Amino acid sequence: MLKFENVSKVYEDGFKAVDSISFEIPKGELLVLIGPSGSGKSTTMKMINRMEPHTSGKILINGKDTNSYVASDLRRGIGYVIQQIGLFPHYTIEKNISIVPQLNGWSPDKIKPRVHELMELVGLDPNIHANRYPKELSGGQQQRVGIARALASDPEVILMDEPFSALDPITREQLQGELISLHKKLNKTIIFVTHDMDEALKMGDRIAIMKDGKLLQLDTPEKLLHEPAHGFVEEFIGKHRIIQNPELMPVIDIMSESVVTSLPQSSPEKAITLIRQRKITDLIIVDESKALQGIVSAYDVIKSMNAIRTIGEIMQPVDHFLLDSASAKDAIIMMDETPFGMIPIVDEANKVVGLVTRGSLLSALSTQWTETEEAAQ
Known part of the structure; x- marks a missing residue:
């Protein structure tokens, strides 16, 4: 589905944010990228939709090089959810969600039922919330709108950059569970960036641990806990989390x-x-x-x-x-x-x-x- 082939990102001052990483994400997987600040996790995710152009290597979606797309077309075909949510304050909730389908040329008759379907999917009653504005919603409700907007044009790939980190613990845990349920139902390929190892272990089908632009280990949560492949991986996960004799x-x-x-x-x-x-x-x-x-x-x-x-x-x-x-x-x-x-x-x-x-x-x-x-x- 999505493939990195020896991808690097080097800035003009010579700083190498991502250092020749290679991995594949099969269709329908939720992959978590995690690492300390400056590890390259967010840069890696942003290179997928070319918010950050990669310096060398190839990024392929369904076998097609992302550099062969017009950047705006590529981004419209990829859902994107960020920590700050980024809703337009002067647009209603319905209009916020409908932006990408409109840009993709969907007809109004197709957009409205799609928007209402997605609002229900993320737990927002369209009869109550469709005509409200972002400032009238709680932080958790606004993030639900952000998720609905990312799903609006039915993309195959969704990028999520620390989407729940600004929320209170109860709302955060609830949205984590709802996203897991949505992922099971919709079978979307999701790349999820977080700095929270507990969140990574809960959310990820697999977890990629990065440091200094390098990919140190990419495995299932269970494999990471059982068999950390690098000293830093064991330290970052936390030795207290390593499972001992579960049998x-x-x-x-x-x-x-x-x-x-x-x-x-x-x-x-x-x-x-x-x-x-x-x-x-x-x-x-x-x-x-x-x-x-x-x-x-x-x-x-x-x-x-x-x-x-x-x-x-x-x-x-x-x-x-x-x-x-x-x-x-x-x-x-x-x-x-x-x-x-x-x-x-x-x-x-x-x-x-x-x-x-x-x-x-x-x-x-x-x-x-x-x-x-x-x-x-």
Whole structure:
């Protein structure tokens, strides 16, 4: 999908911001770029849409060199979300989102339903927010508009430059979860820059760690935690995060026992209310005896709101779950396979007793290691 071939960025004063990096991003992957200040992560991302022209090497999108595009055409075909959001204050929310489709020549009859669809997708009611202005929205709502605008023309590639770093912790965590859910549903290729390792571990299908313009390691979060390939990588991740002997840790020690569940006969309106109150992206479905039945995503509920009477009609089966006798290692292995980013934990009667997400898994393992290390000192 996207390929870097020996790409460098050298400024006129001789400073080499990016030093001959090569890697590939397959379609539909969320790749996180992370590193200390001056590592070249933001420059690497901006070279994709030529906000920063690269000095040497090649950047290819679907096999086509980005230098062969007219720069403005290239940028219109790539979604872009930044920390400052960059909404036009004198435009309504609807007009802000519609800018790129208008530039791409979409007809008004096509643009309006697309804008309203995207507003619903990111959790903004178009009947309430479409005609408001950015100053009338909270920071989290404005960032949702920024994400909707990046998706407006249905780009294959989306660039996100520290999009949540200016938000409060609660809003930030909520938007992280919503982006993970959107990514699963839309299958967009996302390049996400952050300086926060916890955010990287939670968000990334793979993580690229950079330093001094060099790419030191590009791997899955689990591989980085297990097998840091460079001393700096281990130091940057934090030795307290390195997972030790997860096969010896029972999954019940790291799971969350606070699981939000619903019955399949619940209405979509009740489901959405529950999802919003508990700030989750997927709802575990159980029967009256708490036995696991399936899963429903917020996206599917919103999309089918007017077409269904109960959420059981759109419930998807859960093929990836673990017995409460499993180990943390079993959860680590399964996490790469589950399409929902979560693993229900059940007892022998198939009753839901807990839940493991990628974020909670890594957080729990980090805490476990920290406590072990402190006890040894």
